[in-house]
Amino acid sequence: MKRSINRWLFAVLCILQFTAFAQPRGPFTNSPQVHEDKTVTFEYLAPNAQKVLLSGQFLTGGPVEMKKGEQGIWRTTVGPIAPDMYPYNFEVDGVGVMDPGNVNYFPNERFKGSILLVPGNQPRMYEMRNVPHGSVNYEYYPSLENSTGYLVVYTPPGYDASPDKSFPVFYLISGTTDTEETFYKVGNVNWILDNLIAEGLAKPMIVVMPYGNVAARIAEQNGKPKPEDPARESEASNARMKQLENDLIKNIIPYIESNYRAIKKRESRAIGGFSRGGGQTLRAAYGNLDTFGSICCYSASASPKDMDNDFSYIGKNPEQTNAQLKLNWVSVGNSDFMYPSTVEYMNYLNAHNIKYQGLITSGGHTWMNVKKFMIESLQLLFK
């Protein structure tokens, strides 16, 4: 059977060709394998490694040593693991690497992680369910310093089918070292909104996810090395913290409002973010209350000093601020390193009679918590 031989050759040669740059020549690992009982088996091919650890945010006791088996495949089975979506990777002789058996990756400037989904017996709010799905659009817009900016834009189910309808917009800012893809690929904001909307729990909305590290993108497009993350301390860095705010007001919002059916009113614009993106959110929101009507601050804060120095009018006019902000959301995990400064921020809001809503969860500075924060706060937006 020449046909068979062709097919067979074809497949084998494909594998060989793809090894034109270093690939495992097999055996292929099947990782992660989530079992009925919610235990999970991980495999990593590393015939020559001295030590391979599994490292994941589901491992409360820290990294777990994997055992080397036949054909140089390291294995471990852990759990049962509580249903959630967790970042993890392998530490191969001290170096963190993705799981080659897993296509679900953590988009990030610095580290390489993979994503484990331990499904609920019923799919959780952040899992893909059999409901109408929105779409997620990768957009390119004219940005600062003649650079081209990147946006990931979620449009809700029915957006295309209802060309006369306009929607409110939630601007959602990535955290330190995350990219414009992270809220989509790790936060599952699209599944969360598809599911909330299907249950009538959230308003259909557009979500716009920029890349928070504007300076790094500009440097990259000019073939220059990336500057340090703008969260770091320096005058230049503080200026960079402000770049995203400038880009939002000058470029991103006008681009979205001329290319999407966005409601062009402050009450229909919300801004939120995680970690450094949450800090950028607070600065952009309090600095532009004429533009934004709602705030979602996830695992971030502004210091009383920042509030007094830069946004004194907020505390001085609580009635006006409360009238302007349809939602002022603050959330953090009680073991998050941002917990103390977030409590300090909430105390500042209390002391100045600024109304807010929020959620204090257990856990740390994790995407498990960010998903919880989104599931709660997205139900409150634009209502």
Next chain:
Amino acid sequence: MKRSINRWLFAVLCILQFTAFAQPRGPFTNSPQVHEDKTVTFEYLAPNAQKVLLSGQFLTGGPVEMKKGEQGIWRTTVGPIAPDMYPYNFEVDGVGVMDPGNVNYFPNERFKGSILLVPGNQPRMYEMRNVPHGSVNYEYYPSLENSTGYLVVYTPPGYDASPDKSFPVFYLISGTTDTEETFYKVGNVNWILDNLIAEGLAKPMIVVMPYGNVAARIAEQNGKPKPEDPARESEASNARMKQLENDLIKNIIPYIESNYRAIKKRESRAIGGFSRGGGQTLRAAYGNLDTFGSICCYSASASPKDMDNDFSYIGKNPEQTNAQLKLNWVSVGNSDFMYPSTVEYMNYLNAHNIKYQGLITSGGHTWMNVKKFMIESLQLLFK
């Protein structure tokens, strides 16, 4: 300066927190660095590795040994490298890993690679230029066996601005182990079309990129291990080769034509693919000439035996076939493992008076060639 301290703490603690799963605790590498003279420096942090190789399709002599320097950072500088976009990775004690310093990755089921862009002095046709940009949409559609399918959909510049205009559609199928993202993230089909359209060289079109390994997606959604790639020989495998064709006709095309402004005529539908996706393309096209009016076969072929067994009417009615196919494109590199079978396929077309156009390049089964094939063939579609 409490403010400074907060900022500083904030940044440092972010890094610490993100190391909740194994991350380089710094020093951070700056990799790849493309220098003025087109030489490129690669860095990889691996303090405990015995041997680190740089492996890339720009290395004609095979992998290059990197040298361990201070702080456990391995380095090498290679080139000058001819302007192009190349997959590469590091081989750390025999294991292929991505470049943690690089956010541009190769989406794939099996291996983890990064993408190096060596820009032209003038940006090449596959590079981002300062022209109007289309957008790239991630869509979810109801697929076979009650599964949810994934599509990446390119819409041309001006698509949203011209709501009364409809566009032809190019269905573009991923190759062995590639995903629905690969033609976008590695093929840069969006930049190629943005640039061709800006220069009046290509018709504005929609490009629909499905995931070619339907069985693997269905298995994944049922929590089962992925079956072998359908390119492998077996009855079950042949049936799986046909799954994408069924999904295209039953689900994907109807989904696109009800959710996008697609011209619903066979002359305005083209199908193309690379490697296994090219094989699926030929079967789907020759099996559904009432649906498709153009074919783009990149580094793939159908054997004379397949053509005679399954599509004898093609060779028997050359005038009709030639009248039905506005474009029948065949291209391959002359050192591609598919070169002999592609020549055999072209000989079959010649022997049966089936008209075709194409490109035989130097080089192998690479994405450098796929980009060339797209740049040429996209200029011929729908004209």
